[in-house]
Amino acid sequence: MNKPQGLNLTREQITSLDNELLTLLSKRRELSLEVARSKEVDVRPIRDTQREKELLERLVQQGREKGLDAHFVISLYQSIIEDSVLNQQAFLHSRANPDTQKQQYTVAFLGARGSYSYLAATRYCDRRQVTMVDFGCQSFDDIVNAVESGHADYGFLPIENTSSGSINEVYDVLQHTSLSIVGETTIEVGHCLLAKPGANTAEIRTVYAHPQPISQCSRYLSQHPEFKLEYCSSSAEAMAKVIEADNANVAAIGSAEGGALYKLTAIEDGLANQKINQSRFIVVARKAVGVPTQLPAKTTLIMATGQKPGALVEALLVLKAHNLNMSKLESRPIPGTPWEEMFYIDIDGNLAHQDVQQAIKELERLTRFIKVLGCYPCESVKPTQLSQAQLLIEPDSSKKTELTTTNTNMLEAKYSRKYKSQDSEVHCKHLQVGGTHFGAFQFVSNPQNETELASLAKQSKEMGFQAIILHQSSTFIGDSKLKKYFQIIEQAGLVSVIYVEHEADITCSHLADMVMLSGQNMYNQDLLDQLGCLNLPIIIERNHIASLEDWLSSAQTVLTKGNQQVILCDSGIRSFAKPDTINLDLSSLVAVKQTCHLPIICNISNEDETLGYSQAKAAKQLQSNGIVLSYPNTTASSRLLHDLYQ
Missing domain, CATH: 1.20.59.10 (Chorismate mutase)
Incomplete structure (x- = not known):
């Protein structure tokens, strides 16, 4: 050798x-x-x-x-x-835009060097190969004022995060500024626990952080009740406080890159609730810019529709009529005008295009107020994908005919009726869902103790339910207690379903008979991949803002990984007219049944008793394969189930 x-x-x-x-x-x-x-x-x-x-x-x-x-x-x-x-x-x-080009730009951002806003601004300027002069600010208002007054060329404002959602304070600031949005950038947000060299987690007693990282790391922080949280105006300020402290039992939440600027060490990383955590920033300037027609662009506008039935729907139908995709819709209250809202809309389209111009003209006739905040290049680059057929390249030409036939079948979506014409059925113990079988699921959230759950399970069985969906995170009660809960459900003669709301819950899936993926995790590819490898029936709940295509794509991921025991669950979609309202989407039920062979159940837990009853009856008539109810009303639930089983 x-x-x-x-x-x-x-x-x-x-x-x-x-x-x-x-x-x-x-x-x-x-x-x-x-x-x-x-x-x-x-x-x-x-x-x-x-x-x-x-x-x-x-x-x-x-x-x-x-x-x-x-x-x-x-x-x-x-x-x-x-x-x-x-x-x-x-x-x-x-x-x-040659008139706006300089070798050096003064950029206003939240906090100081090391903040996430600073990192976003640095990346934006580096890509354009220009020198950035720092202009740190203490608030979003300060950023806007710095640009409006001419003290800064650009301002960077965080607009949304994949974990904590939209940043409402920024939307409120945009209502009152004359600045234009001229760009955007998205950065990966890697939250770390930053401390002085030599410190360890066991010693930490005080944690400094901006409210947004605290919200995005809530799950990790809940596991450390000994931490005293101190709010800061930016991540940079949080890191500065750690440096200024005269002891080693303090830490900050921030990025490893930012911490290095302050000579801080990341003693723990990956703190965010979601594995994929990104923040999108908009760039504002005093003057609007032109976007070449060959570039993918976004146009952002704000509008007030006034208080009349269907006003927002009418406005959105204008976008549909001109084949314009709305990639963002956000509503914020109008100061001084109770119960009225301003709507912020991102349109995938260039203001220089005729269809965008015509749509805005039509919106001007329908709205009380409308203003274009800016048109700018879209920096979301959708990855180019290869099909399974293209991945399975076979150099041996003798097998070409065989592979062509096989790959053609692989290209058919596994959830579609072209792939499988008859309705699929999912069987789990005595529960059967799909085809002519109808299943009734009881949704039980956070039972206080074993006695309460045993009583709930007994009554659920008597009412006619076949399964209990248990919403109780294993992170907070522990595996042993969760195992006992599922044993109680089994003893009551019911099928147990674990509701996966956090990634850690998937590790306890073997304790249950079935797994239900929460709507908020419908886009979590890692979880979908793991569920596809389980030998347990999977229920995929629809996200409240998800399209049918996205919902079915999540099912396709699970099916492709090997798990063919998939049930779809529609829990309703967010209403455009009333963004805080979730309504069951019965029209989607019809569309899914026509194109998809998978069983579909309807969750009416969000509806009130009267509306829920009628929605459940309508869902059954439209060939829904099951229903999900929450616990509160025994009599109403019994009567509804009796009617549905007829």
């Missing part, structure tokens, strides 16, 4: 290769700008998705020949393509 070469020599060779890779990536980026120059002359779209697919397919084939995994190659080149697209967009956008 040959003796391996020395470790130091191997590391030196890897370092040399890394330097070569960086040099090649830099050259590739320069060439992508040459592509942008060509597209500027020919006025071609910034993306050519067909060419991107052909590129990825060729690279997967070449990578396989070199022993590289296809998914590794795709992941790598998706990042390279995203970088290329964003750089080309930045180049063409600057060329279209």
